Amino acid sequence: MPRSGPAVALIAPFPPRGALHTDTGGVAAYAKNLTAALHAVCEQVKPIVFANREGGPQSPARAQATETPAEAYRVVRCWQHGTVLYPLQILAAIWPHRGNIGIVHVQHEYSQFGGALTALAFPVLLAMLRLLRVPLVVTLHGVVGTREVTASFCRQHFLRRGRSWYRQGLRLVHRMIARLSDQLIVHHEQLRSVLIHDYGVRADRVAVVSHGIEERGNLPPRERARATLGINAPRVLLFLGYLARYKAPDVLLEALQLLPEGQYALVLAGGAPVRLRGDADYVRYTAGLRERARTISGEILFPGFVPEEEMALYFAASDLAVFPYYEMHASSGPLSLALSHRIPFLASRAVAEFYGVPRELSFDCDGSSLARAIERFFSCDDRRAMAVDWTEAFVESHLWRSAGELTCAIYQKLLSQGGIENGISLHLPQWRRRR
Numbered sequence: 001m002p003r004s005g006p007a008v009a010l011i012a013p014f015p016p017r018g019a020l021h022t023d024t025g026g027v028a029a030y031a032k033n034l035t036a037a038l039h040a041v042c043e044q045v046k047p048i049v050f051a052n053r054e055g056g057p058q059s060p061a062r063a064q065a066t067e068t069p070a071e072a073y074r075v076v077r078c079w080q081h082g083t084v085l086y087p088l089q090i091l092a093a094i095w096p097h098r099g100n101i102g103i104v105h106v107q108h109e110y111s112q113f114g115g116a117l118t119a120l121a122f123p124v125l126l127a128m129l130r131l132l133r134v135p136l137v138v139t140l141h142g143v144v145g146t147r148e149v150t151a152s153f154c155r156q157h158f159l160r161r162g163r164s165w166y167r168q169g170l171r172l173v174h175r176m177i178a179r180l181s182d183q184l185i186v187h188h189e190q191l192r193s194v195l196i197h198d199y200g201v202r203a204d205r206v207a208v209v210s211h212g213i214e215e216r217g218n219l220p221p222r223e224r225a226r227a228t229l230g231i232n233a234p235r236v237l238l239f240l241g242y243l244a245r246y247k248a249p250d251v252l253l254e255a256l257q258l259l260p261e262g263q264y265a266l267v268l269a270g271g272a273p274v275r276l277r278g279d280a281d282y283v284r285y286t287a288g289l290r291e292r293a294r295t296i297s298g299e300i301l302f303p304g305f306v307p308e309e310e311m312a313l314y315f316a317a318s319d320l321a322v323f324p325y326y327e328m329h330a331s332s333g334p335l336s337l338a339l340s341h342r343i344p345f346l347a348s349r350a351v352a353e354f355y356g357v358p359r360e361l362s363f364d365c366d367g368s369s370l371a372r373a374i375e376r377f378f379s380c381d382d383r384r385a386m387a388v389d390w391t392e393a394f395v396e397s398h399l400w401r402s403a404g405e406l407t408c409a410i411y412q413k414l415l416s417q418g419g420i421e422n423g424i425s426l427h428l429p430q431w432r433r434r435r
Contacts, residue, residue, distance in 0.1 A: 007048050007100045008411070009132075010035065011090060011125075012107035014051035014075055023271050023305040024052075026333035027109050027141055033212055035073045037404025045408070047073045048101070050093055053080050081274075082114040087125035098132050103411050105137040108177070109330075110144075111275040116161075120169060123176035135182045135414035139209075142330035143191040145198040146170055156246040156326060158281050174199040182414055185407070187211045187331040190354060207410055211331035212400035214340040216312075225316035233265035233299050235378065238318035238343070240306070241334035242273045243286055248324040248348070253292055253300070254367025259374060261297050268293075269314055270334075271305035311337070320377060321345040326365055328354040339395050344387040346373050355394070361387055 012031035015022045021029045035047045054077060078093035079086040094101070106126070110119050129136055144153075146167040154163060178184060178201040185207050186192050192208055195201040219225070226236070239252055249268055256266050268289070276282040293300040306314055315321075321338040328350045335355070338345055345361070352362035360383060363373035377383045 007097065007102060008038065008045055009094055009097065009101045009104045010047045010049045010073075010107070011094075011104065011129075012049060012051060013081075013112060014049050014077075016054060017075075019308060021308050021311065021337075023274075025109065025112070025274055027107050027112060029333065030141070030211070031107055033214065033400050034403065034407065037212060037400040038408060039073070040401055041404040041408050045411075048097060049073055049075045050079070050090055051075050051077050053077045079113070082118070084114075084117050084121045086113050086118065087121060087128050090125060091128045091131075094129075094132070101132060101134055102415060103135050103137060104129050104132060105139070105407075105411075107139050107141065109141045111273075115275070116169070119173060122173060123180060126177065126180035130180060135411075136180065137183045137185060137410060137414070138177055138181045139185040140177070140191065140195075141187070143174075143186060143194045144170060144329045145194040147198065148327070148329070153327070156244075158245070158276055158279060158285075171199065174201070178202075178205060181205070183207060183410055185209050185410065188354060190328070191330070207406075209403055209406045209410070210398050211333070211336055212403035213336050213395050213398045215399060216340045216342075219312050219316035219341060222316055225313045228313055229267075229301070229303075229317050231265050231267075231299060231301070231317055233263060235263055235320075236265045236267065236318045237374070238314060238321045238338075239266070239268045239270070239324075240314070240321065240337065241270045241332070243268065243270045243289065244273055244276075245285060246326050248326050248365055249289060250292070251324040251348075251365055251367055251370055252322060253289065253296060255370035255374065256298055256300070257296050258367060258371040259298075264374075265299035265301070267301045267303065267314060267318065269301075269303050269306045312341070315341040315343050318343060320374070322370070322374075323347045323351045324363075324365055324370060325351050336398075339391050339398075342388070342391060342395075344377070344384055344391075346370070346377060358386055358390060361390070 010031060013024060013028040014031050015028045020032055031049065035049065038045055038047060076093050079089040108122065113119070113122070126136065126138070149163050149166050149170065151163065154166070159166060174195065178199065184195065184201065184205055186195065187208070187210055189208055192206045195206050196203055237252070239249055241247060243249055252266060252268070256264060272282060272286070290302060315338070321343045323332060323335055323345060325348050332351065335345070335351070347357050347362050348365045349362050350365070351357065352359065363369040
């Protein structure tokens with residue numbers, strides 16, 4: 001199966017053909033954007049994506065491959081979400097391609113493969129992938145330090161085991177990931193610091209590649225978008241993303257109670273995290289949000305997960321996106337989407353410190369602080385101008401092409417150190433080919 005240049009084996013969840021953002025999590029959209037960015041930077045590198053099977057437990061047992069020549073990658077659907085046997089499923093699918101693979105790049109999120117047992121099986125997958133004898137890169141989409149696992153943390157994430165169990169599990173998994181990988185990638189310096197100081201990972205083994213931001217086209221007219229969605233209030237606040245407790249949608253409800261009556265609509269657009277679907281405590285939590293919303297005068301919409309084809313409508317209808325997260329252990333995909341659509345935003349202190357957002361665009365994570373920040377935003381033109389200027393500068397430096405270039409540089413470094421004896425090299429224009 002000859003190819004031009006080395007294949008990058010990308011192991012990740014992946015959206016269905018023709019889709020990008022789905023309700024199965026942000027890593028799938030990240031993986032698809034990354035494949036496009038890699039090919040844009042280095043045309044002859046055509047990733048083979050070893051992805052999750054579609055269709056749930058009844059999906060075919062055999063790996064299924066689809067070719068997408070226009071997008072310059074292949075997808076092999078081979079592993080099943082929710083089974084601890086996924087390392088064997090992936091190895092069986094990737095093994096026939098071993099002579100053509102130059103780099104293996106694994107995307108990792110704690111609940112990506114299922115529950116707690118699948119998370120503990122992740123080092124087993126990496127140990128099996130070492131049999132391919134090629135450089136192994138792991139992108140950690142979230143990093144939780146052991147000191148951050150408090151009683152409050154467990155409550156916010158609906159975790160029921162004792163704190164010591166999670167701390168020991170995190171310590172074991174992260175140290176094994178570091179030991180078995182040639183290079184780790186995180187999306188922020190704060191996450192890199194946690195790996196170094198909490199888990200003893202060598203600093204030179206962790207690279208920062210910021211989460212890419214998509215280039216989006218023009219939005220439909222605001223009035224048409226609001227009419228389509230049935231929104232009548234003069235000002236519209238948008239919360240986008242999973243309705244997770246740590247993302248603090250309750251703070252938005254509290255703030256709306258303190259704002260002038262009839263002036264604001266609130267759109268809480270998001271579904272249930274995959275891990276918590278059907279969880280009794282989570283169901284009670286979201287039912288409580290809806291019950292509380294009914295006691296507040298004003299327009300409050302719960303549209304659920306917003307499909308890709310409707311996303312532009314919600315952004316077009318909104319005056320302000322709000323991100324009231326209590327904590328940050330990963331980059332925010334919804335914030336990246338808001339930035340790509342150039343929507344003004346306000347952020348909690350945790351989000352603002354993570355991204356370097358000006359303090360004037362942030363608030364303490366409580367309803368009264370958020371209500372004051374919203375009123376100041378709409379009464380002060382300089383706040384909107386500040387949000388626009390910061391967004392433009394941030395987007396310009398975080399487009400997906402930049403993420404692709406940095407990722408390719410990591411590949412080149414690893415191949416130069418350990419892969420050249422096999423005749424493997426990336427023909428990148430900004431690096432001289434080494435023999």
